[in-house]
Amino acid sequence: MQVESAVRERYSGAARQAEAALCCPVNYDPQYLKVIPAEVIERDYGCGDPSRWVQEGDTVLDLGSGTGKICFIAAQVVGPRGRVIGVDMTDDMLGVARRNTPVVAGRIGYANVEFRKGRIQDLALDLERLDAELRLAPAADANGWLAAETAAARLRREHPLVPDGSIDVVVSNCVLNLVEPHLKAQMFAELFRVLRPGGRAVISDIVSDEAVPDALQRDPELWSGCISGAFTEREFLGAFEQAGFHGIELVKYDSAPWRTVQGIEFRSVTVRAYKGKQGACRERLQAVIYKGPGKEFLDDDGHRFRRGVREAVCEKTFELIRAGHYGPGFELIEPRVAVPAGTAKSYASCGQRVRDPRETKGRDYTATTDASACCVPTDTTASVGC
Numbered sequence: 159m160q161v162e163s164a165v166r167e168r169y170s171g172a173a174r175q176a177e178a179a180l181c182c183p184v185n186y187d188p189q190y191l192k193v194i195p196a197e198v199i200e201r202d203y204g205c206g207d208p209s210r211w212v213q214e215g216d217t218v219l220d221l222g223s224g225t226g227k228i229c230f231i232a233a234q235v236v237g238p239r240g241r242v243i244g245v246d247m248t249d250d251m252l253g254v255a256r257r258n259t260p261v262v263a264g265r266i267g268y269a270n271v272e273f274r275k276g277r278i279q280d281l282a283l284d285l286e287r288l289d290a291e292l293r294l295a296p297a298a299d300a301n302g303w304l305a306a307e308t309a310a311a312r313l314r315r316e317h318p319l320v321p322d323g324s325i326d327v328v329v330s331n332c333v334l335n336l337v338e339p340h341l342k343a344q345m346f347a348e349l350f351r352v353l354r355p356g357g358r359a360v361i362s363d364i365v366s367d368e369a370v371p372d373a374l375q376r377d378p379e380l381w382s383g384c385i386s387g388a389f390t391e392r393e394f395l396g397a398f399e400q401a402g403f404h405g406i407e408l409v410k411y412d413s414a415p416w417r418t419v420q421g422i423e424f425r426s427v428t429v430r431a432y433k434g435k436q437g438a439c440r441e442r443l444q445a446v447i448y449k450g451p452g453k454e455f456l457d458d459d460g461h462r463f464r465r466g467v468r469e470a471v472c473e474k475t476f477e478l479i480r481a482g483h484y485g486p487g488f489e490l491i492e493p494r495v496a497v498p499a500g501t502a503k504s505y506a507s508c509g510q511r512v513r514d515p516r517e518t519k520g521r522d523y524t525a526t527t528d529a530s531a532c533c534v535p536t537d538t539t540a541s542v543g544c
Contacts, residue, residue, distance in 0.1 A: 193265035202227035204331035205426035206362025216326040222333025226255035238268040279345035282314035335387040346401035403431035404458035405483030439472035439505035443493035445513035470513035472505035
């Protein structure tokens with residue numbers, strides 16, 4: 159079965175005429191739908207709303223943008239200082255999105271959306287540039303095919319569709335499951351590549367509670383219908399981890415399945431994950447205390463934080479925790495005298511260790527202070543205690 163051909167054919171038809179079976183019910187914020195033409199809304203398919211995690215000023219990339227609904231919602235959220243790029247491989251979908259782009263721009267008062275033709279597993283290759291080159295030199299034989307491959311490699315290098323580290327947030331709405339299994343790791347690697355350090359992915363997709371058997375995977379209708387190519391719940395989260403993300407979180411999990419096929423439940427989830435745990439570790443005498451409620455916490459670098467223990471951390475881990483990528487359950491402890499970034503040494507600890515308080519206060523620290531007020535009375539007759 160040619161998965162990509164089946165997907166392109168079905169979604170080309172769905173761009174011309176709405177197909178209810180291709181989407182889950184999703185409650186989008188109605189204030190953002192008012193400016194979007196009905197043609198876009200009726201022919202755009204998805205299972206979640208990743209735009210809820212977009213912020214003002216972001217540069218957003220929407221994978222498999224379809225007719226552009228999520229892009230047009232995100233355009234309003236990011237505002238005139240932000241930018242939105244939609245990528246899709248289907249000409250009919252791109253046609254609907256592009257002819258409605260100036261309509262939405264006129265209604266919101268600024269233009270910050272563009273649509274590009276590409277495959278989400280190959281975000282470096284601009285398919286419209288490749289089309290233009292192939293029109294000048296069609297691939298009529300094996301030599302022509304080899305020349306086309308060479309042209310594609312050059313375009314990826316010289317004119318990437320989406321450059322490295324250029325995106326604040328990558329979103330996608332029920333599209334990753336449409337990619338063939340042997341290309342899924344490459345797709346996640348591309349998603350990671352285009353994000354800037356500190357950037358995030360927010361992906362809505364369909365997952366299964368059991369592995370999809372081969373017989374279902376060979377059904378082109380079920381594949382293009384977001385069933386056969388679904389990750390299992392565990393595989394989906396694991397794919398983010400294998401690609402190098404951290405702070406991976408299920409921010410939405412539908413308790414009720416969207417569909418059940420041969421006893422296998424398929425449901426919508428949304429995952430948020432961050433890029434930025436790569437890089438050098440520097441010693442700046444920082445520490446963190448995990449506050450609970452669990453007995454311990456394990457991060458995506460394998461650091462184990464025990465509840466109530468002052469753990470030594472490198473600058474990189476400290477900043478990931480400060481940014482909130484692992485939630486609010488930490489107390490951050492800076493040294494009394496800051497270690498300048500330019501003079502920080504390599505973090506040499508082979509494993510985790512407890513940070514001696516004297517490392518952060520200074521070995522010669524001998525201050526003695528008066529007691530601070532532990533609490534403030536609500537009235538003059540209330541007792542004050544600690």
